[in-house]
Amino acid sequence: MSVVPKARQASSVIIAGAAETDQVGRLPGHSTLQLHLEGALNALADAGLSTKDIDGIATVSAPGPVQVAHSLGIVPRWMDGTGVGGTSFLLHVRHAAAAISAGYASTVLITHGESGRSRVGAARFGPAPSSIQGQFEAPYGVYGPTTAFTIPALRYMKECGLTHDQLAYVAVAQRNWAARNPRAMYRDPITVADVLASRMVAYPFHLLECCLVTDGGGALVITSADRAGDFPHPAVHVLGTGESAESPLISQMADFTESAAFRLAGQAAFAEAGIGVADVGHLMIYDAFAHLPVYGLEALGFVKKGEAGAFIADGNTEPGGTLPLNTNGGGLSYTHTGMYGMFAIQEAVRQIRGEAAAQVDGAEISVVLGVGGMFATSGALVLGRQPATAG
């Protein structure tokens, strides 16, 4: 069960095109499908390609790969509908890399669109009463991520010493990045006192420790690395990927003080890329809530267990710090449609290309860590400016 497969020797794919929708935020004039298609067309334009160049498609339901492909006039010879929450797009990159290596597709389009705020053409949510969530969570007043994703935090705070001020500071640090990003929904600097004075949502989480709810989308074009140089923008090499899953119920997460899925997905991606934490110049950790960067930094090994809160509060992850983290402002300040993973990848691509709003120096290697469900799934990507070195 714990056999670790031999890592592939080198990445063979690149991100040739990447773009978000023209705007993110409040877009009541866009349906969910429109957001997918706008992101897709923008990414194709970014890559200098047309829909006729695409032979593989990946996205989550709904609308799913069939409808997205059909709407664009694409006939896929490979498709992936993996829908395991907001990290799904990281898994699509991983699966596309495998498919391209296997010859199942040559150029894959990965799309995201979500009318998370305006709910235009969006699926209604809520578990069926006979599902395990319907039987063992909903009866206790669980109502969306704020009431479930948040539950492990108090245990972590007791066992690892994270303070309320440190948890609040995660939002402060990310706002300092958002202040540099004109597309971010919230850009005004905030203090720990501001965070702690914001409305209580689910103790110990205040409003400013919870992600935004927005509309938006984005897409990626993945192709083989031997085509690097054929596109308008610098290639972003996919150096390593990982994925894992834990429990569909938050109550069954093995240890509330750490995410096994984060750790396993991250280890797989680092091993495949042949890198360690010292090689990472830029980091994105999916931040649906303020505790997620804390869990992510520890799972990836950037700090020891129990140290992440102080690491962030000491300024290490904000502008001018040693480890730039969530440089678009993150789900807490930039945008969060519901499945944020696509936006974390987009920011990593911009940083590797050198075209981010809050560009960091020396972003040769960027790591993206995603989460799906309530600590249920995880994906990880190691992206680089240079191709993997042999061996």
Next chain:
Amino acid sequence: MTGKAVPEPTPDTRPFWDGCAASELRIQRCTDCDQAYFYPRPVCPFCGSVRVEWFTASGRATLYSYVINHRPAPGFDDEAPYAIAVVQLAEGPRMMTNLTGVPNTPDDLVLDMPLQVTFTQRGDISLPLFTPAGDDR
């Protein structure tokens, strides 16, 4: 939907809900590796055995973690803010629940405090809740 969510049992989970109707917390354990587990399912998550059996748990637990929710789910308006808790049963497994017989405040809800199961009727279902354990334990 305006009332509180009511669970709908499936064949896998029916013995659990039947136990609740009898004011017993019936969960499963593996007869090969002897470990208890929850939520109900036909395969031991520890060793993969299908030789599993139902038994009545003690109903004793400790408070593992919780949030106090200020944005009530449908039907919970009168109770907000209310705690959504995860408790650790004396037999090992954890389950989600609500906490009754104690103010749902950070001062009153202390992690690892001892708890005891109690049951409340919701529709056709008897739902397990937990309350601070008395001195007669």
